Amino acid sequence: MHRSAPRLSRILACAAVPVMLVVAGCSSDSGDKKESGSSDSSASASATKKAEPTVEPAKFAALPDPCKSITKKTVTSLVPKAKSKNGTAATSSDTSSRAGCSWNGLDDNGVKGSQYRWLDVGFTRFDSDPSLGSGAKRAQQDFDKQIAKAKAAEGAKKVAEAPVSGIGEQATKITYDLTKTSEDFKYATIVARTENVVVTLTYNGAGYAGSKTPSAGDILKGAEKAAKEAVAAVAAADTDSAKPSGSATPDKKTTDKADDPKSSDSDSSDRKTTDKKSSAHKSSVKKTS
Known part of the structure; x- marks a missing residue:
């Protein structure tokens, strides 16, 4: 053991x-x-x-000042007796994404009648978003919506639509007739897209007190000229926003005469002329605007 x-x-x-x-x-x-x-x-x-998912970055990150997007020379040509030569800015909570400006006035020719003109420009910018698509794609969708909206103007007659070349990457013109305040108006709307920005410009006019109605051709020509300047202003604004602070210089081609002392005299003269309008003309303008 x-x-x-x-x-x-x-x-x-x-x-x-x-x-x-x-x-x-x-x-x-x-x-x-x-x-x-x-x-x-x-x-x-x-x-x-x-x-x-990834999307292509939006090209333009800023919008131009809408009231300076069309030169003073062009505004004076299209709206000879504009109430405000500097334009009236549209209300916007974010001017980097949406902005607009308008001009209107009555050119009183006494017994020969008067000519009324109205010009409006609007800008809408889209950023790229992974869930919504690129800025250019979103702008394309809005481009189509703006065309449909212009064609559906209430009371519009003889509506016509056609593409326009030489304005942005793509552009469409919509023309039509419209009767209001007992007068016949001629309308032209240009909807253009440049990358991720949509520009919508409308120009219209009518003859008052027996004055001849403006031709559809002249109204369309004026709208196209202004639209080209508005689209060019988008690219210029993007270039200016990329410059270092204090390095921006005014463009001689687009700089207006606001700083010219004679400009204020001209505005004062325009106001005196406007004050002499007949009460009948004033009533017509109020109804139209």
């Missing part, structure tokens, strides 16, 4: 060695599995990042 006890102890000690090795082996396998799982997670995260 005494001899068998040491022998039994040696047998148990030898038997314990393989068990320890097996445990160590299992611990090693467990570690390998954890490392493998971590690697798979990293690969999955990387794949998710690569799968995120």
